[in-house]
Amino acid sequence: xWTWAHKFGSPGYFYALAGKVNPWLTALYIALFATGLYxxxxxxxxxxxxxxxxxxxxxxxxxxxxxxFVYVVMAVFAAIGLIWRLKLTAVLAKASAPLxxxxxxxxxxxxxxxxxxxxxxxxxxxxxxxxxxxxxxLYLGFMxxxxxxxxxxxxWRAGAILLLVGVVNIPIIHFSVDWWYTLHQPxxxxxxGAPSIHPSMLVPLLIMAVAFKVFYLSLLxxxxxxxxxxxxxxxxxxxxxxxxxxx
Amino acid sequence: xxxxxxxxxxxxxxxxxxxxxxxxxxxxxxxxxxxEGNVYWCNRPIQQNxxxxxxxxxxxxxxxxxxxxxxxxxxLEIDQILAANPSSVSVREALGRLGIGECRHQLCRELxxxxxxxxxxxxxxxxxxxxxxxxxxxxxxxxxxxRTVCDLVGQHIAAGGMVLLTSHQKLDWSxxxxxxxxxxxx
Amino acid sequence: MRKxxxxxxxxxxxxxxxxxxxxxxxxxxxPLLFFLIxxxxxxxxxxxxxxxxREIAPGVIWVAALLAAMLAxxxxxxxxxxxxxxxxxxxxxxxxxxIIMAKVLAHWLVxxxxxxxxxxxxxxxxxxxxxxxxxxxxxxxxxTPILSLxxxxxxxxxxxxxxxxxxxxxxxxxxxxxxxxFATAVVQTAGVGLAIEGxxxxxxxxxxxxxxxxxxxxxxxxRVTGGAA
Numbered sequence: 132x133w134t135w136a137h138k139f140g141s142p143g144y145f146y147a148l149a150g151k152v153n154p155w156l157t158a159l160y161i162a163l164f165a166t167g168l169y170x171x172x173x174x175x176x177x178x179x180x181x182x183x184x185x186x187x188x189x190x191x192x193x194x195x196x197x198x199x200f201v202y203v204v205m206a207v208f209a210a211i212g213l214i215w216r217l218k219l220t221a222v223l224a225k226a227s228a229p230l231x232x233x234x235x236x237x238x239x240x241x242x243x244x245x246x247x248x249x250x251x252x253x254x255x256x257x258x259x260x261x262x263x264x265x266x267x268x269l270y271l272g273f274m275x276x277x278x279x280x281x282x283x284x285x286x287w288r289a290g291a292i293l294l295l296v297g298v299v300n301i302p303i304i305h306f307s308v309d310w311w312y313t314l315h316q317p318x319x320x321x322x323x324g325a326p327s328i329h330p331s332m333l334v335p336l337l338i339m340a341v342a343f344k345v346f347y348l349s350l351l352x353x354x355x356x357x358x359x360x361x362x363x364x365x366x367x368x369x370x371x372x373x374x375x376x377x378x
Numbered sequence: 379x380x381x382x383x384x385x386x387x388x389x390x391x392x393x394x395x396x397x398x399x400x401x402x403x404x405x406x407x408x409x410x411x412x413x414e415g416n417v418y419w420c421n422r423p424i425q426q427n428x429x430x431x432x433x434x435x436x437x438x439x440x441x442x443x444x445x446x447x448x449x450x451x452x453x454l455e456i457d458q459i460l461a462a463n464p465s466s467v468s469v470r471e472a473l474g475r476l477g478i479g480e481c482r483h484q485l486c487r488e489l490x491x492x493x494x495x496x497x498x499x500x501x502x503x504x505x506x507x508x509x510x511x512x513x514x515x516x517x518x519x520x521x522x523x524x525r526t527v528c529d530l531v532g533q534h535i536a537a538g539g540m541v542l543l544t545s546h547q548k549l550d551w552s553x554x555x556x557x558x559x560x561x562x563x564x
Numbered sequence: 565m566r567k568x569x570x571x572x573x574x575x576x577x578x579x580x581x582x583x584x585x586x587x588x589x590x591x592x593x594x595p596l597l598f599f600l601i602x603x604x605x606x607x608x609x610x611x612x613x614x615x616x617x618r619e620i621a622p623g624v625i626w627v628a629a630l631l632a633a634m635l636a637x638x639x640x641x642x643x644x645x646x647x648x649x650x651x652x653x654x655x656x657x658x659x660x661x662x663i664i665m666a667k668v669l670a671h672w673l674v675x676x677x678x679x680x681x682x683x684x685x686x687x688x689x690x691x692x693x694x695x696x697x698x699x700x701x702x703x704x705x706x707x708t709p710i711l712s713l714x715x716x717x718x719x720x721x722x723x724x725x726x727x728x729x730x731x732x733x734x735x736x737x738x739x740x741x742x743x744x745x746f747a748t749a750v751v752q753t754a755g756v757g758l759a760i761e762g763x764x765x766x767x768x769x770x771x772x773x774x775x776x777x778x779x780x781x782x783x784x785x786x787r788v789t790g791g792a793a
Contacts, residue, residue, distance in 0.1 A: 213784075268738040275734050279725045280789075284411070288788040289721050293735060296717055296781050300739050303770070307742035314749060407655055409791030433657035441648025447587040448580070456649075459576035460656040 140217045149352040156349035163342035171335035184248045191241035193343040201231030206298035209291035221287035226354035232270035258312035388541045393561030399544040433462035436507035442498035446487035461505030472503035491518040512543040573658045581670035592674040599632035621690035622751035636675040637715030638729040645723045661779040676708035699754030703747035706767040713778040720785035724792040
């Protein structure tokens with residue numbers, strides 16, 4: 132197990148493996164997106180209350196899920212990186228940050244667009260949107276910290292601690308924002324996510340969620356490969372790749 | 379590079395500016411992680427034996443670790459608190475031995491560069507540390523003070539201590555044996 | 565004997581930092597003045613109407629306290645980092661958590677406590693009732709130590725970054741949101757005459773959590789960043 136982890140963690144091996152896997156992942160997420168969007172936008176019935184505008188959930192909900200998921204993944208990388216000092220974790224976590232921030236931004240943007248027909252305004256301080264906004268700040272803080280430190284290793288270890296502090300705080304922030312929302316907004320706005328969702332809507336939603344995950348994984352591998360090439364640009368294996376024209 | 383230091387040994391690191399003398403010392407002190415390799419104390423990596431290692435370590439670095447707004451004596455009292463084993467040498471005695479006993483109640487901001495360096499070096503006397511790490515301990519000192527410090531180092535070695543220091547000068551360590559490693563410009 | 569030693573390092577560092585604060589007072593007086601000025605800007609910005617001021621008072625005072633804490637927190641480890649004292653603490657074999665707790669407590673005594681002392685003045689400026697002031701006092705007492713601890717995590721992370729003050733705020737302010745929410749809710753609830761025990765105990769829980777966990781994060785962060793030359 133340990134030797135395997137180190138072999139997998141070696142940049143050259145990871146670069147080659149990721150290069151082999153990635154085309155398959157790309158094909159997979161294209162197929163999943165096509166199916167999910169077809170089922171969601173064409174097959175699923177129109178909502179009797181919200182009309183067609185509800186269909187934005189097929190993008191909004193998966194990106195909101197991803198925004199949380201990516202942060203937790205980064206925190207796991209942080210823990211592994213701090214404990215076992217695997218170099219690869221730094222690459223993966225730093226490659227994830229802009230992706231997670233983009234998913235969060237997408238969740239905010241689609242939430243806001245959805246809000247226009249629902250609430251008649253682009254922005255409402257709704258509990259979920261507010262939490263997403265704070266999450267976006269956490270992503271941006273991590274990225275700002277990485278950018279501010281010239282030494283790469285120090286930057287990553289400091290960032291890893293920040294991620295762990297963040298992941299402890301996120302449940303508290305969520306709880307406090309929910310609590311704040313119920314305190315200030317007595318049930319005048321009806322709850323959005325219907326408690327029971329019809330299978331014709333649920334199936335495309337789940338397909339889209341899986342599509343988003345594969346999409347993230349594929350982008351992560353591409354970004355990690357680019358970062359590895361940059362970091363290892365002076366090593367022999369990268370220069371040999373360049374000389375043989377395989378880059 | 380690789381080196382080993384035993385009780386009663388003095389190792390002087392020499393090399394051009396920017397050759398990594400200071401970084402080497404900071405790595406030895408565990409302040410910055412080594413890019414590759416490790417620092418061992420009694421055959422154990424220092425990260426696994428912080429307590430044991432740090433209790434035997436005294437460091438006077440490029441940054442002296444002296445507060446401008448405290449007096450010389452107050453600064454040394456803090457060093458005493460931070461030391462694992464305070465020695466029987468009093469603050470007053472320690473400063474006296476480095477020739478700055480009379481300015482012990484002056485704020486450090488009012489002291490000259492050489493005097494401040496002596497306050498920092500007095501730290502070596504108020505704790506019982508086996509291993510001294512000194513970064514350019516003689517730069518700002520006058521002839522007489524340099525002599526005093528060399529004698530201190532010599533006595534520490536003679537008593538079975540260990541010293542790792544950087545210096546450009548060719549020095550006389552009161553007849554104690556010592557080695558010199560020259561760092562090249564890598 | 566060991567216990568006594570542990571205590572001596574705590575009191576020793578505490579006394580040192582308080583002495584330094586007395587000898588260089590601008591570091592903690594300036595954020596305090598900022599706090600006072602920031603709060604007095606609001607009546608000028610939104611108008612002097614008493615009822616409106618009373619309504620926004622908890623939020624205004626707490627947001628100003630949050631920003632003042634961020635300003636003050638930047639100096640917590642920076643001076644020690646720049647003159648090399650932090651190195652000496654890092655290579656000390658004495659317990660790092662004690663050193664950190666002493667430093668954070670000293671810092672809170674000169675930056676957090678004065679906010680509490682100022683609170684009657686602020687309550688008068690913002691037209692808070694006596695009950696509202698009591699609630700404000702209670703939240704400041706429980707909440708500002710949390711800000712100090714969270715701020716210390718940020719201060720430790722950015723200690724080697726030149727002009728890291730703004731970065732510190734970026735990192736820490738989102739984490740302070742729960743404190744802001746519960747503290748302002750306490751003052752508002754007290755203002756309308758309802759029971760506040762629930763929210764106060766939530767603040768207390770947050771304080772207990774940050775007292776236990778932050779020293780670990782602060783020590784870890786200092787070991788990463790504090791050794792940089």
